[in-house]
Amino acid sequence: MAGNQEVTRVLFQDFSAGAVRAFYAVGYAAIAVFLYGVYAQVRKYRRGAPAGVPLNLLPRFGSMLRIVLNHRMIKRRDRQAGEAHRSIFYGFVLLFIGTATITLDYDIMGPLFGVHFWHGDFYLWFSLVLDVAGVLMIWGLLYMMIRRGWIRPPKLDYARPDRAPGDPDYDRSFYAFEDWAFLWTLLTIGVTGYVLEALRLVWLQGDAGVWRTRWWSPVGAALAEGMRQAGLSDTAAGVMRRDLWWFHGLLALVFIALIPFTKVKHIFTAMGSLMFRDLKAAQRLPKEPADAAYPGAQYITDFNWKQLLNLDACTKCGRCHEACPARAVGAPLSPRDVILSLREFANQTLGSADLPPQAQLDVHGKGPGQVAQETLWSCRTCMACVEVCPVAIEHVPIIVKMRRKLVEDGAMDPLLRKTLQTIHKTGNSFGESKRKRAAWTKTLGFPVKDARKEPVDVLWFVGDYASFDPRNQKVTAGFARLLQQAGVDYGILYEGESNAGNDVRRVGEEGLYEVLAEGNITTLSAAHFKRIVTTDPHSYNTIRNEYPDFGGQYEIEHYTTLLLRLMQEGRVPIARQLKSRVTFHDPCHLGRFNKGYDAPREILRLIGCELVEMGRCRANSFCCGAGGGRIWIPDPVGAEKPAQNRMREAARIDGLQVFVVSCPKDLTMFEDALKTSGLEGRFVVRELIELVREALQTEDTAVAQAEA
Amino acid sequence: MKILVAVKQVAALDEDFEIRADGRDVEADFLIHDLNEWDDFSLEEAVRIKEAAGGTPVEIVAVSVGPEQADESLRKCLAKGADRALRVWEESIGGSDSIAIARVLAAVARRESPDLLLAGAQSSDHAFAATGVATAALLDWPHAAVLTQLTVTPGARTARFRRELEGGLLHEMETDLPAVLTIQLGINTPRYASLRAIKQAAAKPIEVLSLGDLSLGAGDVGESGSLSHVRRMFIPEKGRAEMIEGSIEEQARRVIEIIREARGVA
Numbered sequence: 003m004a005g006n007q008e009v010t011r012v013l014f015q016d017f018s019a020g021a022v023r024a025f026y027a028v029g030y031a032a033i034a035v036f037l038y039g040v041y042a043q044v045r046k047y048r049r050g051a052p053a054g055v056p057l058n059l060l061p062r063f064g065s066m067l068r069i070v071l072n073h074r075m076i077k078r079r080d081r082q083a084g085e086a087h088r089s090i091f092y093g094f095v096l097l098f099i100g101t102a103t104i105t106l107d108y109d110i111m112g113p114l115f116g117v118h119f120w121h122g123d124f125y126l127w128f129s130l131v132l133d134v135a136g137v138l139m140i141w142g143l144l145y146m147m148i149r150r151g152w153i154r155p156p157k158l159d160y161a162r163p164d165r166a167p168g169d170p171d172y173d174r175s176f177y178a179f180e181d182w183a184f185l186w187t188l189l190t191i192g193v194t195g196y197v198l199e200a201l202r203l204v205w206l207q208g209d210a211g212v213w214r215t216r217w218w219s220p221v222g223a224a225l226a227e228g229m230r231q232a233g234l235s236d237t238a239a240g241v242m243r244r245d246l247w248w249f250h251g252l253l254a255l256v257f258i259a260l261i262p263f264t265k266v267k268h269i270f271t272a273m274g275s276l277m278f279r280d281l282k283a284a285q286r287l288p289k290e291p292a293d294a295a296y297p298g299a300q301y302i303t304d305f306n307w308k309q310l311l312n313l314d315a316c317t318k319c320g321r322c323h324e325a326c327p328a329r330a331v332g333a334p335l336s337p338r339d340v341i342l343s344l345r346e347f348a349n350q351t352l353g354s355a356d357l358p359p360q361a362q363l364d365v366h367g368k369g370p371g372q373v374a375q376e377t378l379w380s381c382r383t384c385m386a387c388v389e390v391c392p393v394a395i396e397h398v399p400i401i402v403k404m405r406r407k408l409v410e411d412g413a414m415d416p417l418l419r420k421t422l423q424t425i426h427k428t429g430n431s432f433g434e435s436k437r438k439r440a441a442w443t444k445t446l447g448f449p450v451k452d453a454r455k456e457p458v459d460v461l462w463f464v465g466d467y468a469s470f471d472p473r474n475q476k477v478t479a480g481f482a483r484l485l486q487q488a489g490v491d492y493g494i495l496y497e498g499e500s501n502a503g504n505d506v507r508r509v510g511e512e513g514l515y516e517v518l519a520e521g522n523i524t525t526l527s528a529a530h531f532k533r534i535v536t537t538d539p540h541s542y543n544t545i546r547n548e549y550p551d552f553g554g555q556y557e558i559e560h561y562t563t564l565l566l567r568l569m570q571e572g573r574v575p576i577a578r579q580l581k582s583r584v585t586f587h588d589p590c591h592l593g594r595f596n597k598g599y600d601a602p603r604e605i606l607r608l609i610g611c612e613l614v615e616m617g618r619c620r621a622n623s624f625c626c627g628a629g630g631g632r633i634w635i636p637d638p639v640g641a642e643k644p645a646q647n648r649m650r651e652a653a654r655i656d657g658l659q660v661f662v663v664s665c666p667k668d669l670t671m672f673e674d675a676l677k678t679s680g681l682e683g684r685f686v687v688r689e690l691i692e693l694v695r696e697a698l699q700t701e702d703t704a705v706a707q708a709e710a
Numbered sequence: 711m712k713i714l715v716a717v718k719q720v721a722a723l724d725e726d727f728e729i730r731a732d733g734r735d736v737e738a739d740f741l742i743h744d745l746n747e748w749d750d751f752s753l754e755e756a757v758r759i760k761e762a763a764g765g766t767p768v769e770i771v772a773v774s775v776g777p778e779q780a781d782e783s784l785r786k787c788l789a790k791g792a793d794r795a796l797r798v799w800e801e802s803i804g805g806s807d808s809i810a811i812a813r814v815l816a817a818v819a820r821r822e823s824p825d826l827l828l829a830g831a832q833s834s835d836h837a838f839a840a841t842g843v844a845t846a847a848l849l850d851w852p853h854a855a856v857l858t859q860l861t862v863t864p865g866a867r868t869a870r871f872r873r874e875l876e877g878g879l880l881h882e883m884e885t886d887l888p889a890v891l892t893i894q895l896g897i898n899t900p901r902y903a904s905l906r907a908i909k910q911a912a913a914k915p916i917e918v919l920s921l922g923d924l925s926l927g928a929g930d931v932g933e934s935g936s937l938s939h940v941r942r943m944f945i946p947e948k949g950r951a952e953m954i955e956g957s958i959e960e961q962a963r964r965v966i967e968i969i970r971e972a973r974g975v976a
Binding site: 290297409410412414416419422423426427428434435437438511512513514516517 | 724725726742744899901902904905906907908909
């Protein structure tokens with residue numbers, strides 16, 4: 003590449019001094035507007051409460067950067083959109099670095115140190131890389147346009163389930179306008195960049211250095227060929243280039259100036275949100291500060307700065323909207339719209355220089371930007387939204403925070419109120435006497451150790467549903483028999499056990515949760531055991547992830563991992579292969595919350611079941627509708643329930659025999675839904691424990707029993 | 711304005727309870743205690759009067775006659791909006807009938823001189839429905855029972871209310887204050903006392919009064935101060951029923967058999 007040492011790109015050639023000054027003036031103005039916008043946003047976030055977590059900026063920055071660079075989260079469940087975004091992202095980043103390089107050479111290193119590097123081989127490679135970057139960006143933008151304009155996935159429709167047409171904040175057409183304006187602006191900047199490049203080449207075709215190296219800008223050079231063939235002269239190209247240069251330059255500067263004021267700000271807010279992401283956001287809810295005047299969130303300023311940043315990170319991609327079980331059955335809740343409502347509310351109230359009076363900061367209600375009670379109570383806290391959000395928005399803690407205030411004010415369904423009082427009084431949600439908690443053991447024919455009185459290897463935390471619900475008691479007794487057969491040294495807490503509190507906490511009754519957690523921890527710390535096993539995923543989650551915050555550190559596992567181990571050690575005498583065609587429903591609190599996807603599937607394989615997955619499985623499992631205390635709140639009459647929706651999904655599997663669950667609440671919800679959805683007889687709902695126990699019997703005993 | 715709300719901690723039976731050795735009550739271990747449901751409504755009514763009062767100060771004082779465990783119910787009252795709580799207890803009060811308890815409440819009312827005394831129409835455990843009206847009699851105050859609606863304007867000297875009568879009739883009445891009014895279930899929707907509020911109420915003091923503080927003597931309460939006494943508490947023997955099946959002859963034969971068995975002729 004000898005002889006290319008001097009080659010570079012013209013910048014302000016033939017510009018009058020006044021024009022150059024004008025350009026710099028506009029440039030500085032754009033930067034000033036940008037900086038003011040950033041300041042206004044930061045001022046908004048600072049009006050939130052302290053987050054109360056250590057910042058750990060460096061490791062957090064590292065993990066954020068990894069996610070941003072590999073685009074792992076944005077590709078999930080929407081591969082094409084993710085790939086297109088990656089194209090736009092890398093194109094944009096390279097073009098930004100390119101522009102910054104020119105500034106570094108021309109405005110900083112040159113004037114200050116007399117050093118110039120933007121020429122020669124470096125410049126040629128630079129041209130090539132940027133040409134490729136432009137193609138990447140334009141390809142991505144075009145795909146996004148096709149997606150919005152023709153593919154039109156339903157999740158990109160901004161129709162709100164929580165508002166009725168005619169409500170002042172029902173209309174979201176501004177968002178659609180903004181989406182298209184964003185796409186067109188970036189596309190225009192990109193395309194005019196190539197046209198400019200081509201015009202410059204035609205204009206300077208007489209310059210041997212420029213012309214000889216033109217294929218280092220392949221797109222521009224090809225365009226230039228076309229222009230020349232169309233008869234464009236060098237002088238005409240020069241004139242056109244000057245006008246288009248201003249258009250391209252001004253558009254780019256306006257774009258930069260508007261970043262903090264438009265959806266473009268997600269470049270920064272999404273990175274911020276990812277940086278402060280809490281990997282246990284839904285699994286471990288935050289404690290209430292002891293000195294707060296009231297619990298939860300009444301005003302927008304009760305949210306912490308991180309949550310306010312979350313609101314601004316949303317890009318309306320609709321993944322949460324699509325995953326939400328409440329939204330799927332027509333409840334007045336979309337996690338997306340909760341976030342967008344609060345964002346609009348925050349912008350309205352916290353966006354300007356002065357903070358409005360407190361009465362105007364109330365986020366509860368039905369006014370513009372407020373969140374209605376029905377919306378908050380529709381949430382199952384199943385974590386589907388948090389799990390799928392590509393920018394780490396933590397919807398569940400935000401919703402529970404608002405619920406905490408509703409609970410304090412008693413604004414809840416009367417049945418829920420009654421249940422909470424019952425749990426306070428009796429320690430269980432069934433309103434049964436504490437003494438009856440272990441009544442199911444009487445049918446066993448062998449004693450179960452009282453872990454409060456003698457040391458055991460395994461302490462079995464049974465949970466409310468498994469202890470009191472008659473249908474689940476059969477499963478519970480079945481598990482006791484399995485443990486007995488396998489020779490496990492285990493015991494239970496008898497009436498010393500209380501509701502673990504997982505769902506009470508997710509309802510938002512933090513005070514009652516504290517009573518339950520502290521009570522159980524006191525009982526547990528008086529007992530001697532090596533580890534806890536539980537048949538209840540809800541108890542599993544709170545004991546595993548939340549009890550440590552209250553001083554209860556335990557080794558705990560869900561029964562599926564213990565059972566799998568026992569089977570692998572040959573301690574469960576499997577007598578036959580069931581050969582059933584089954585599907586497995588991942589319980590939210592076992593799967594999504596705690597990533598216990600594989601043990602139940604492996605157990606199914608060991609007992610010879612043919613597992614056919616539903617479309618929504620593993621991390622994308624569809625909540626049965628019982629979470630977040632919804633099991634204590636009646637569902638609207640006539641409307642589809644999430645569990646019925648799930649039954650219909652399962653019914654689409656050809657020849658399905660068994661719908662397998664591994665959670666007591668799932669068993670209750672799905673057996674009920676199977677009947678009410680009119681699918682009874684098509685397949686049955688069974689607890690995994692029941693299938694394992696079936697596999698213990700030889701073919702002959704099973705047949706004999708079935709005939710008896 | 712001051713409203714005195716009389717509340718009781720009632721007992722409910724746990725599963726498989728046993729009768730006390732003296733045969734006059736259930737063994738205490740088998741009882742679950744809670745605030746009387748009716749009293750939840752009367753306290754709520756007082757809190758609503760206070761909330762609707764605007765600028766006029768209203769003080770709500772909850773009072774209970776009972777042992778230390780009754781503090782739990784008083785704390786619930788404090789959590790829901792009572793300003794103060796009083797508990798009267800001495801061992802000698804045990805075994806009091808409703809009239810003796812009313813004597814204690816009347817003494818408290820004289821000490822506190824409220825403008826209004828609210829009580830539940832009855833308690834869910836003993837269901838005499840007498841304590842409230844007896845207190846009014848002892849104070850010589852007007853009274854009305856089983857209210858389903860109440861309107862009191864703080865500062866006014868009268869109260870208006872409605873009572874439900876048989877046959878779908880409503881009684882609308884007015885009374886001079888001070889008065890004793892007993893409240894029926896459903897007059898309002900009691901608010902939820904969050905555990906947070908109950909815990910905060912634990913920090914508020916509950917004033918404990920003795921008979922001496924109320925110028926009462928041991929003879930005014932307990933067995934000696936009561937004219938009615940519990941003789942025994944028991945579970946009645948369950949009747950038996952048998953479904954007789956078969957042909958008419960078989961059925962007739964079985965009936966004759968049963969009659970013979972009963973007469974001891976077999």
